[in-house]
Amino acid sequence: MTLWFVRGLRRGVVTTRYPARPDPSAASLPTPPAFRPGQLTAGVADRLVAVCPGGALRRDDRVLVYDVGACAACGRCATEAPHAVTSSGEFELAATARSVLIKRIPLRGEAP
Amino acid sequence: MTPLDFLYAAGAAWLAAAVASLLIARTPAGLRACCVLSAVGGAAAAAGGGWSLLYGDTAVVSLGGPTVTGGPLQLQATSLAGVFTALLGVVAVAIALYAPRYHQPSAGTSLYLAAYNLALLACLTVLAAGGMVTFLVAWETMSLACYLLILRHPRDLGAARGAFWFLALSEAGFLLVVAAFVILSAKTGATTLAGIAAHASSVPAGWRAAAYLLALAGFGFKAGLVPLHVWLPEAHPVAPADGSAFLSGVVVKLGVYGIALFAFRLAPPAGAWPGLLTMFAGAVTAAIGILYAMAERDIKRFLAYSTIENAGIIVTAFGAAMTFHAYRQQALWAFLLIAGIYHVANHGCYKTLLFLEAGVVEHAAGTRDMDRLGGLIHRLPRSAVIAFAGTLGIAALPPLNGFVSEWLIFQGLFQGFRTGSHLTGILIVLAAGTLGLTGGLAIYAFVRGFGIPYLGMPRTRQAAAASETGQPVLGPALLAVACAALAVGAPVMLAALSRAARTVTGVSLGPLLLPGKLTVIPAHADFAAFSPTYLAVFLVCALAVPVLIFLAGRPRAGSTRVPVWDGGIVSFKPRMQYSAMTFSAPTRVMFDALYRPAVSVTRPADDDPAGRSGPVHYETRVTPVFEQYLYRPVVRGLEWLADLVRPIQSGDVNLYLLYVFVVILLAYLLGAV
Amino acid sequence: MTPVTAEELRETIARQFGRSLHIRTLDTGSCAVCEQEIRLLTAPHYDLHRLGFFFTPAPRHADLLLVTGPMIRAFEVAARKTYDAMPGPKVVVATGACALGGVYPADPFTHGTVDAVLPVDVWIPGCPPSPLALLHGLGVAVGKLAEKVRDLPFTAPDDSERTRGDS
Numbered sequence: 001m002t003l004w005f006v007r008g009l010r011r012g013v014v015t016t017r018y019p020a021r022p023d024p025s026a027a028s029l030p031t032p033p034a035f036r037p038g039q040l041t042a043g044v045a046d047r048l049v050a051v052c053p054g055g056a057l058r059r060d061d062r063v064l065v066y067d068v069g070a071c072a073a074c075g076r077c078a079t080e081a082p083h084a085v086t087s088s089g090e091f092e093l094a095a096t097a098r099s100v101l102i103k104r105i106p107l108r109g110e111a112p
Numbered sequence: 113m114t115p116l117d118f119l120y121a122a123g124a125a126w127l128a129a130a131v132a133s134l135l136i137a138r139t140p141a142g143l144r145a146c147c148v149l150s151a152v153g154g155a156a157a158a159a160g161g162g163w164s165l166l167y168g169d170t171a172v173v174s175l176g177g178p179t180v181t182g183g184p185l186q187l188q189a190t191s192l193a194g195v196f197t198a199l200l201g202v203v204a205v206a207i208a209l210y211a212p213r214y215h216q217p218s219a220g221t222s223l224y225l226a227a228y229n230l231a232l233l234a235c236l237t238v239l240a241a242g243g244m245v246t247f248l249v250a251w252e253t254m255s256l257a258c259y260l261l262i263l264r265h266p267r268d269l270g271a272a273r274g275a276f277w278f279l280a281l282s283e284a285g286f287l288l289v290v291a292a293f294v295i296l297s298a299k300t301g302a303t304t305l306a307g308i309a310a311h312a313s314s315v316p317a318g319w320r321a322a323a324y325l326l327a328l329a330g331f332g333f334k335a336g337l338v339p340l341h342v343w344l345p346e347a348h349p350v351a352p353a354d355g356s357a358f359l360s361g362v363v364v365k366l367g368v369y370g371i372a373l374f375a376f377r378l379a380p381p382a383g384a385w386p387g388l389l390t391m392f393a394g395a396v397t398a399a400i401g402i403l404y405a406m407a408e409r410d411i412k413r414f415l416a417y418s419t420i421e422n423a424g425i426i427v428t429a430f431g432a433a434m435t436f437h438a439y440r441q442q443a444l445w446a447f448l449l450i451a452g453i454y455h456v457a458n459h460g461c462y463k464t465l466l467f468l469e470a471g472v473v474e475h476a477a478g479t480r481d482m483d484r485l486g487g488l489i490h491r492l493p494r495s496a497v498i499a500f501a502g503t504l505g506i507a508a509l510p511p512l513n514g515f516v517s518e519w520l521i522f523q524g525l526f527q528g529f530r531t532g533s534h535l536t537g538i539l540i541v542l543a544a545g546t547l548g549l550t551g552g553l554a555i556y557a558f559v560r561g562f563g564i565p566y567l568g569m570p571r572t573r574q575a576a577a578a579s580e581t582g583q584p585v586l587g588p589a590l591l592a593v594a595c596a597a598l599a600v601g602a603p604v605m606l607a608a609l610s611r612a613a614r615t616v617t618g619v620s621l622g623p624l625l626l627p628g629k630l631t632v633i634p635a636h637a638d639f640a641a642f643s644p645t646y647l648a649v650f651l652v653c654a655l656a657v658p659v660l661i662f663l664a665g666r667p668r669a670g671s672t673r674v675p676v677w678d679g680g681i682v683s684f685k686p687r688m689q690y691s692a693m694t695f696s697a698p699t700r701v702m703f704d705a706l707y708r709p710a711v712s713v714t715r716p717a718d719d720d721p722a723g724r725s726g727p728v729h730y731e732t733r734v735t736p737v738f739e740q741y742l743y744r745p746v747v748r749g750l751e752w753l754a755d756l757v758r759p760i761q762s763g764d765v766n767l768y769l770l771y772v773f774v775v776i777l778l779a780y781l782l783g784a785v
Numbered sequence: 786m787t788p789v790t791a792e793e794l795r796e797t798i799a800r801q802f803g804r805s806l807h808i809r810t811l812d813t814g815s816c817a818v819c820e821q822e823i824r825l826l827t828a829p830h831y832d833l834h835r836l837g838f839f840f841t842p843a844p845r846h847a848d849l850l851l852v853t854g855p856m857i858r859a860f861e862v863a864a865r866k867t868y869d870a871m872p873g874p875k876v877v878v879a880t881g882a883c884a885l886g887g888v889y890p891a892d893p894f895t896h897g898t899v900d901a902v903l904p905v906d907v908w909i910p911g912c913p914p915s916p917l918a919l920l921h922g923l924g925v926a927v928g929k930l931a932e933k934v935r936d937l938p939f940t941a942p943d944d945s946e947r948t949r950g951d952s
Binding site: 014015016018019023025026029032033034035036037038039054055056066067068069070071072073074083086088090091092093094095096097098100101103105 | 829830831832835882885886887888900905906907908909910911912914915917918920921922924925926930932933934935937938939940941942943944
């Protein structure tokens with residue numbers, strides 16, 4: 001009991017200060033992807049749609065429809081097309097409406 | 113004009129009711145007329161009993177010439193019997209209001225009502241008996257009339273068994289009571305109770321103690337002291353509801369009256385040990401009574417065991433009173449007598465009420481088994497409220513009357529240190545501790561006794577279909593009002609009882625019991641105090657506070673009603689609720705040394721995987737310890753004795769002629785000597 | 786309950802729940818990894834209690850219903866009963882890709898999304914959502930933290946070192 005107490009005093013407070021201050025461990029969290037529209041051709045987009053296991057990606061003519069809510073941050077799309085997909089680094093994803101989580105990303109050549 | 117005149121009126125009314133029952137009770141109108149007569153008698157008895165508390169003892173009156181007994185009836189209205197008589201009257205009125213709606217007019221009912229009114233008359237005579245022979249004759253008449261009461265349905269095997277237990281133990285007790293009376297009468301030379309009481313101190317201490325012990329055992333059979341109690345749970349379920357109410361409410365109290373009569377008037381024993389013995393018997397009775405009550409599913413058996421518990425409490429109070437008297441604590445002597453008699457009145461009211469309501473439930477839902485009932489508060493709302501009042505009373509919860517009388521008894525017992533003897537003080541406090549255990553278990557038992565049948569969801573179709581139309585309400589309601597009146601009006605009641613105690617014990621408590629108008633203290637000013645009236649008023653007002661908060665703070669917008677949260681179970685079945693036996697399971701596990709449960713589990717052969725190849729039958733049975741280890745050996749011993757003696761009755765005429773010859777020879781020889 | 790706008794509800798919630806909120810978790814058929822992350826909130830590192838949030842098993846005492854799982858049809862009655870048993874005002878938060886409709890389509894065994902049965906106020910994506918994401922979501926639910934995802938485009942500029950033609 002005393003050992004635990006002493007060890008705790010030495011170690012200090014381990015509780016995170018989040019949300020008042022950012023948490024350093026957030027940097028290593030797996031986060032949903034961010035897409036580079038400049039690299040998103042229709043072919044790349046179709047490969048990404050095919051490889052996504054959760055059905056978060058869908059191609060709607062010249063727009064890549066990306067459902068953040070269905071994304072598991074598995075990283076398969078980033079492995080498939082590393083030049084077109086990067087990690088967004090965002091984990092604060094709560095939304096008050098479901099539609100807010102569906103992002104429409106224009107393919108290359110389209111107006112944003 | 114004396115209280116005895118009221119008692120004459122009551123007796124006449126009940127005699128008329130008994131006769132009328134035989135003649136006209138086969139029609140509804142006739143039934144009602146008999147009940148009216150019975151109620152009139154009850155009112156007169158209540159008035160007479162109440163008045164005799166204040167009046168004191170009347171003179172002994174001899175009525176008439178040679179009666180059944182060969183001598184005149186000797187009657188006297190005493191203040192000790194006052195509360196018992198008043199209780200008899202109130203119970204009679206309540207049952208008279210209840211009976212017309214409970215019984216169907218028929219030949220059986222008319223016989224039953226005749227027996228019942230005869231029993232009322234006999235009880236009245238026991239309480240108003242001024243002479244020994246009157247007392248004994250009336251006592252035996254009461255036993256026989258109660259036997260007929262219990263045997264309302266003679267063809268029912270259970271009824272015959274229950275009635276037989278009652279009669280057998282009544283007779284055993286009667287023998288002991290006769291012996292006690294004979295001892296006292298022989299030693300004092302008087303046959304009137306007043307005469308015996310006047311010369312009580314001239315009886316040698318040993319004979320007095322013997323008479324008292326015989327009386328304790330003899331009346332203990334009737335009062336239900338353990339181990340003499342076994343008739344109560346057998347007889348109560350089989351009698352009709354108002355018969356059970358009468359048995360528990362009045363007849364058991366007559367046993368208590370007998371003990372009080374001997375302890376305080378006729379044979380107050382010298383020394384402390386009779387009082388301690390009585391107190392011990394009462395405490396053990398109370399604890400065992402409520403423990404057995406916890407294991408009962410039948411409402412009436414449960415209430416019967418609760419009666420045993422309360423009789424134990426009263427007898428503990430009397431025993432402690434006697435002990436204090438032996439140590440010359442006269443104030444506590446009178447105080448515990450008052451507390452015990454007050455508990456008699458209270459218990460009479462709420463136990464009668466509960467039995468009458470058990471009858472209503474039995475008629476409405478078709479069963480007395482708690483595990484087949486449930487949700488009756490929705491089907492029988494008025495009966496549920498009245499039964500709740502009775503439950504609050506018997507569980508000794510404020511503000512009702514049970515709380516007041518148990519408070520008084522506890523405060524008296526807590527003052528055991530005033531005896532000055534360490535051992536006695538410890539024993540009295542042990543008795544108080546036992547009563548405390550009993551009180552806690554009583555609350556537990558009556559939460560079960562009210563909650564399982566009345567609250568929750570109905571467990572069977574009959575319970576769901578129970579209806580209150582045509583059920584008697586007025587009789588039990590009267591008793592509920594009486595309970596409330598006894599609580600709020602406790603100071604008035606205690607003032608009257610202290611007048612009665614002065615007549616019996618010669619001790620005037622006055623300011624030692626009621627220092628102000630509404631406060632009660634336990635015979636000593638420096639110990640404790642409380643006001644039943646203020647408490648009742650305060651609790652009622654305190655109930656208003658949540659109501660006011662709700663009215664002030666409830667949401668102005670509409671609110672939604674949703675079903676009770678049941679854990680999200682898709683279909684909640686009534687069988688998923690607590691049952692009576694699971695609710696009492698913790699107690700039964702803790703006290704299994706007393707219950708000695710016999711468990712049998714049968715499952716089909718080759719039951720693999722377990723429980724899947726067929727139904728598993730689990731049965732647990734409480735071992736009837738007293739019947740098995742006490743009564744059965746006695747009965748077997750008697751049968752063995754009878755077997756020994758049987759050869760005398762051989763059937764051989766020659767042998768019988770030899771007997772006749774031998775007896776005549778002996779008679780001549782003895783006559784010559 | 787009289788219908789209120791989302792704004793009014795949020796104001797009420799911020800006023801009433803900003804200091805202390807009781808959360809009732811509801812698993813409508815998940816793989817229980819979301820539950821592990823939720824349970825981690827009570828660990829010393831994240832320490833839910835310092836923010837005034839508490840878990841309670843009784844819906845009668847709960848202000849917020851935290852739902853995981855794809856709302857299998859077998860659980861629908863229980864979910865509705867739990868929601869109904871909560872006194873208003875109440876908030877429903879759906880968390881995890883399953884609850885948001887991502888993993889399972891509607892079929893004879895599951896609704897696929899919590900929204901089919903309960904009215905959801907806040908959605909927290911993730912598979913599973915990390916405890917930090919959950920804390921953020923709870924903060925949004927009580928109106929203390931701002932909703933960020935509305936303005937996030939999830940796009941990044943081209944990486945000039947790694948331009949390639951498409952293949």
